[in-house]
Amino acid sequence: MRSRAQGDLHVRHPLIVLAAGLSALAACGSSSPTTDGTIALGDANNYSTTASLAIPFTETASATDLDICWSGIVDDLQCHPVAAQTDIDDVALIRVSRLSESDVAQKLAAGTLSQSSVDGYLDFYTDHSSTCMKLSQLSFNGTAIDVASKYIESTSYTYLLLFTKGTRPGVGARTMMFLRPTSTSTNTTVAAPTGCGLLTFSADLTSLTPVSVPAAGPWVVDWHALTRDGQGNPPPLQSIDGLTIGFYAGMTAADIQARIFDLETIATNLWDIQLVGGKTADLAQAKDRATGAAFTGFSGAPAGTWMLALTCSRCSTPAPVLLTILTPAGGAS
């Protein structure tokens, strides 16, 4: 693939990280294991979410190099603290064709942006010694952007600037903004907004059907029947690469829902399984995130809430694909 032509924009994964967390809620009723012992996870068990992005914009001069700085980033989309100089590893510019800024924001929030709408991706790896760069330092595998021909005022293009943790394209965005090259503008400076407040995310956990699990194993969960993610879109089944069990001692679902961005930090225990494909998993394979100890079951836990999430580390929206509540037989929900 040609990479060095001036102004070529990259085809790599050009998306963002939204926010998400894990959440849980006890509810009335529950589904039960199937007759063969498999624990089925379906749409009724899955949470529902809404997400929207209010991405700010900056008008700048068109076809002109810009000074881009991100020292103003103090927190991320989930409102967690960010150290701008050390936490931002990559600055990426995505050019989207024939979609308005509001369309782009909507599709990013929903995880439905199509490759046919993306006609370029450029990025810049920060050196962690500065929080500023030039637009012309953005590149595709080291080839700098031809600012004069590619960063131009046009009704056809929307320019999205991402500031990310990590350098995997499309993953780890801490904040974002639109750039609007405008022929009448003389502005050549861009200041990244802080992330908190850009994302509105809510999870509706009141209507899901909790999943009954036996006190003793085996606990083989099966999500073949899953047809929607939290937002109601077709789930990225081929990309699910993680399963997490969470236990929240002394907490109710309402407590957890109230801190939906903090689900991993407020959990009493988390157990993980790294998945390599498929639509089933044996919970006995899960390991304690802190100690590495094997998951031994649901017995003996104090009062609290059990949660199970299916996650996708390389998806544009890292909100769990599935999040449900487990109701152990004879134990805490």
Place this chain on the structure above:
Amino acid sequence: MKRRLPVMVALAALVAGGCGSSPDPKRPSDVVAVVSPQISTVVDVSWSTSVPTTGYVEFGPTKDDLGTRTPIDAAATGNHAAILLGLTADTPVYFRVVTSEGGADVAASDVQTIRTGVLPVGLPALTRTGDGFTGFVVVPVLGATSAVTILNANGDIVWYRTDESGLDAYRVRLSLDGTSVLYNAAQISGEPSADSALVRVSLDGSQVTRIPIPFLAHDFVEMPDGTLGAIAFDDMTDATGARVRGNKIVEVAPDGTQRTVWTSWDCFDPTTTPGDDPAQGWTFTNALNYDPAAGAYYVGMRNFSSIAKVDRATGTCAWVLGTYGATMKFAAGSARFLHEHQFEVVGDHILVMDNDGAGGDVSRVLEYQLDFTAMQATQVWSYMANPPVYTFVLGQPIRLADGGTFVNWSTAGQMERLDASGTSMWKLNSGAGVAFGFQTLATTLYGGGGSP
């Protein structure tokens, strides 16, 4: 009725066999099916017969729909094997083994079932809209995920391989002998790789052979005798000692012998035909086709915005259509292509993926009629996607037997099938971050693929 008689005889024999007489020595036994350890959508089936026979496996999604057949054994044997192809992941498949002699089925196993395995994490899910494409697309995926794939008409991955070399694949083909998949493992972004190779993978994934060819570029072809022809970068120095990066065609004979059959310098001089993007090198050859009847290659050169017909035996250019180095002119009113990628010569017509010629970062397909007497190309058709898309590199049009056209808008993550009137009937789209390399089409995954 005559054609059915052997089947009836066979069924009668089967019934007889079930009533205590000697087992039919031609009846398949010891039927074993396993999912390929390498490719979870491929099933290996083996069976035996008491006497040497020929046979095949018929299979499908239900007991009553065994509509797909493997090729029949090439020679009579008592130990048989076949592979089931075209299957989707994590799906039951029903099959039975049939002994067939002289074109007649003479015995069969019971219908059995096996479930295919799951796809590895990260392979893309594609979205189909419309109908009208019924074959397979043999294509690399690029971007967030890099893999060699075969897609069915629904966009499901039915065959895959992820190359662990760290290189990308830009072209995939079914081998003409029907035994394997061929692809180029190369690096086109940035400096080309000295470790690039043509890779042959058996259809069941069990055998992988790499043919090292340094500095491979985008494309390669396979000839009827199994010879492979591939484009590679070729560096020379000019009078000032500066590097001039041209291209060459390297052939690999079936016995493994490699030879260079053409270089850019055979037809062009960088001082008089410089091309338009020296930062990319000189010619930046990016597409290769082969016409066995003419013994000629067709070579696309991005930096020349030109396509040349190259005589395989002599390395001479019979004609050059395009901008730099052209020996054919465009008829008045005909659009010119710019920075084209793949193309197809069909009789006296040529289809071209025009990446940049339309302007405005929109790509299109152009079709010309070629007049070799007047040495003139006349545009007769063009097509833009609706809504328009831009594939800044790669992209390939293929004319189909029914007059329709298959268009791969590579970096836009979109493929579509047009009917003969140019109306889009069917599309496959990827999510953001997934692009396609050059594709080949197949009506079947057996016997080398067939012609769509």
